Amino acid sequence: MGKLNYLTKEGFRNLRVNKLMSFASVTVLFSCLMLIGIAFMLLVNIDAFISNIESENVIMAYVNDNASSVEVKKVGLDLEKLPDVSQVELVGKDEAYKDILSDMDENLKIYLEGLDENPLPDAYKVTVGNMENFDSVVEKIKTVPNIFRVRENSSLAKQLANTRDSVTYISIGIIALLLLVSLFIISNTIKVTMFTRRLEISIMKSVGATNSFIRWPFMVEGMVIGVIAGVLATVAVWLVSEFALSSLTSSLSIVGASVEVNFIDYALWLALAFVGIGVFTGVFGSATSMRKYLKERKFVELED
């Protein structure tokens, strides 16, 4: 217990002694984590936005006008059985007619009201579960008996699926790259710290300190840098996303798609991930740079 205490204290001493370097690494790591966080929040928001549009992007399947009510029901059941269909909703002709009338201009209504019969067919609103399979779903719907027309917008659906894919890949790429940079930063800091303390390390080795004993303070140092940067980054991403959302929702509402992705829903996960990344890069970064250092650095550098 006393040992652990001493080692931990040493780690904090490292930080104090190398104030400037510690500050620099916290700052750079913080920036990296913040960028990771922003990339992540962007990914989440774009994903939500696309899902929102997708949910609007339904296939309308119109039923033959002369189909009986039993046949209409049968069509609904057939549609539900199709793979990749997540939702099937009947839009009855009367209902649709009422909708159209209520949306219409008074003058235009007169023409429709002049008709003695409802001209609209029964229809099914089919929502596709997986946008990748949109086309095949459409093809299958066309084969269902008593369907006389299918209205869809497959190009939009495809575009959305593509966009989502590329957004995901790019985000993952950026996040991975930034993670690597963070790792590099921390291990570099540790290397510099180790260089400035090579005298102490050489003495430690010469008096028989174990490698783990030599390593521990540096790990603590890396961990502390990671935790501080992680907490700061969480707060920063929160502020950024709040600000961005408030200014974005107003402009997005014009498009008609209001997206509500609250930072709070992700705050805990993001904070945990950040601190986790910080601790991981701290421990891993110091471990790798130490291993090299401990192996190469001899404690006696004598001129023969």
Place this chain on the structure above:
Amino acid sequence: MIEFNNVSKKYDGASTYALKDVNITINKGEFVFVVGASGAGKSTFLKLMMREEVASSGSIVINGVNLNTIKNRDIPEFRRSLGIVFQDFRLIPNMTVYDNVAFAMRVIGTAEKKIRRRVPYVLSLMGLSDKGKNYPAELSGGEQQRVALARALVNNAEIIIADEPTGNVDPQMSYEIVDMLMRLNEAGTTVIMVTHEQSLVKCFNKRVITIKKGVVESDENAQIGESATAHLNAASEIANEYVVPPDEDYSAYVSRSEAPAEDADSEEAPKGGES
């Protein structure tokens, strides 16, 4: 006990041997000088002993530990039986003398309670009781080397390995440091001191191993009849040879070395006047 059996060492990429067919046995409690010019192989000899390098051939056994077969994780434990003193002292500048010595105990996980008992005792052995709160830069070269020696001793090393301990101090301090090592040796510690100062070695009647171009050129045991007299002669020889600064309490120093009081007086008076 230190045993080198037909030890040769050739560094990777080197064309010649740094050490060739070295056979040395150093018994527990011995005091040995290892002498040689620069590049003779002294450092290699030390590095092999500290298991920082591994012999290319032959075997090295120290205190029953075979350095050819020792596992990496057992090396720290092995090194705790050695006390190493470097030419450049290797004291940590931003730590006090006390902390420098305590550091050696802390980094091997010794309890603070034990450290508080042990460090003052070792400092007093080295005559540094009142320097505990000083920083290394505030001490003279000789004092700094004594701190380094205290650090080497604090973990109860069985073997003290001193690498050119007198290289960075003035001649009078050199004598003082060797004398300090002698006294440790008298208390039962094996001492191996590497140096290139032939003149210093001659002042002391101890075993001398001379290394030249990687080969042990000579291994001369102490002259038979080693006694306080021999030691004394050495002391006065040194005193004649080197100027003693007036503020150094040399008489007290010599009396510790069992020198007659009048001897010290006669030496000090004129020397003090000169400088």
